[in-house]
Amino acid sequence: MKVNTNPVRGMKDFLPDEAELREKVKRTIIDTYTTFGYRKIETPALEHLELLSGGDGGENEKLIFKILKRGEKLDLAGAKEENDLVDSGLKFDLTVSLSRIYANNQGNIPLPFKVIQADYVWRAERPQKGRYRQFMQCDIDIIGEKDIIAEIDLLLASSQALLNIGFKDFTIKINDRKVLHDLADKWGFEEKDHDSVFIALDKLDKIGVNGIQKELESKSFPPEAINAMLAELKIFNKGDEIADSFLSDELIKVIEAVTLSSNGQFKIEFDPTLVRGMGYYTGMIYEIKCDGYDGSVGGGGRYDKMIGKRIGQDVPACGISIGFERIVDIMLEQGQEKVKKEKLAIMFDPEKDDVKRVYAEAEMQRLSNKYIVSVVKKEKKFGKQLKKLLDQGFTHYTEIFDNKTTNTIPLKTNEE
């Protein structure tokens, strides 16, 4: 039987070069966060559908991979709608699971709780270049801290993680949902229309001031409010000084603290047009852009009301997610795909060599910590085999003749 050997539509296999790079990046992120006092937790891939469909996921709730009921619970004939057939789904982000695990362990978790999550999530999006239906998210969150100390900590930790990966010259854009509401009030939009205004504003990069004008006019918002907004957006575009007059004291403190700790390796700037999509944000929001690359490499915000929905009592919380897949893509574009290591082949001729001696040699070389060591069976056409070893990433080999080891010999690439 010959079956389709491609991965499932919209998903991706990773061969060693890429898988090793991913492992390295993931470890660097987790290790950096650990030095800032964040601690790893893990939740299963599956979550109850009622939790996933609770309303905080926005558009993502339409993209859930749902799991068929099993055994007696599956009533194929009696099922009237999709949800009669399914009982769980793959998680589409890590925040929903975080709020669930916190709610489920409230009494046992001292606050503030500084959390790392580095896990896969799944979204049944239309497949497109560079976007996959299974992707890694690396989040940190602080639960139980209402002070801006939390935001400063999140931004410094995630910046340090990016620096440790090897990223520089990135810019943190920061805003506050409160600033956005104040602006919308000032422009003259009714509170019930704020979210529509923000959704339009969020597209500024893509559709420009004119596009926003069209979108807002199509919704029949008051022309004076639209005009006031457009006038201000044009001012924002001209220079930071004017935009800065909308800064809150809290934003100023966060920007100062992060700037002082940045040692000039990255920037943080106020962006009054930053919205970020998720409806659950209640305070500061932030996004990290990398000079010369589209899209963001990180983003997050404060969501003080989300956990309250689960446990009936508000708990302040905020988080930031590093765009793991985007980062790995950029590193690949930059040609950083190989995690370079010295790799030694211990050539072994089963006809001649003593197996004991071969493995003793391998162990000794491994203990020297200089090499990755692999015992390789010697083939008849040795020259051809040496070429194959190069293809397999070996950098050195050693032969065992009459139970005497020769020195390690570097393999020569064609470039040399």
Next chain:
Amino acid sequence: MKVNTNPVRGMKDFLPDEAELREKVKRTIIDTYTTFGYRKIETPALEHLELLSGGDGGENEKLIFKILKRGEKLDLAGAKEENDLVDSGLKFDLTVSLSRIYANNQGNIPLPFKVIQADYVWRAERPQKGRYRQFMQCDIDIIGEKDIIAEIDLLLASSQALLNIGFKDFTIKINDRKVLHDLADKWGFEEKDHDSVFIALDKLDKIGVNGIQKELESKSFPPEAINAMLAELKIFNKGDEIADSFLSDELIKVIEAVTLSSNGQFKIEFDPTLVRGMGYYTGMIYEIKCDGYDGSVGGGGRYDKMIGKRIGQDVPACGISIGFERIVDIMLEQGQEKVKKEKLAIMFDPEKDDVKRVYAEAEMQRLSNKYIVSVVKKEKKFGKQLKKLLDQGFTHYTEIFDNKTTNTIPLKTNEE
């Protein structure tokens, strides 16, 4: 809305102590395998159902979590059977995905291909203590090596991984499907009955010689064959010397090579009653038992025919899986749950302290590599807060008075 905040039935959340231990164990395993020249690959959680249901998964194929079709492809009214509704499933082991990724990249992968996989798999088993429906598997496999050099390598690498985790005094049991077939022939069973005989033999630990007798008699196999088998099983039970007369030359070579490299830290022994469940094994099979603990902490075997089913041409292959969940359970039983680290709280009073100085101090302490460093807002009741810091795993704190840092002060536990 208050929803069920437990994880999905049969699955488990991991809070920091356990999540950090898991991360540490996983890294140790991957790093050890890397030094032996194995390389990590990754495949998605989802696989095509036709692949998962291809027959190599045995009983596991009945335990697949299936994914509902989406959008236009889901025809609820027209669906006649379960498989009309679903198009993929969560993988139940890593071997099926390995054979798929190899088949899909044949031309690009030089052989032998030494592979690490460390990923979650899912099985909808009846929930029971210590068994979860999502669990981690850590596998290594060698594709394209028919010589016993592959088996020796797998066994030495996985033993070293166990030693590096901190396990000692484990025993590798080894057998060969060929030995089993030779024995079944000798006893007088027909070849078509061999698998039934092996399934019974596999239960020797659980049901004993008498249980096997009952099971075989119930299947009406020839009484002489049953008697011959039972007589030999009683001999096996009495001592190694007699069992050893069934050893093949290849098994002897593997046992010798592994014993010589073990430095007395673990044992390898022939077990002619070892079967292992999976029908796809074609040659040597092995299992690792840990003295004093039930079940195995690892196992695997050679499966030279499986990849051929996908690509129409046999490729020799063998692998071993470390029982990650069992290992973590044993470590927890042994009280090894905490990954111990020095953790420093930089106390910060937003009313008095200069935020710049606080974060500069935090960065300096972090760079010293002595501590995990967390900036903590000082609370009014400082004595009470110090107790809370202990609960959160802090070992030291430092206060900033009038912009002068005190030394780091150890936090005292009640035991002291």
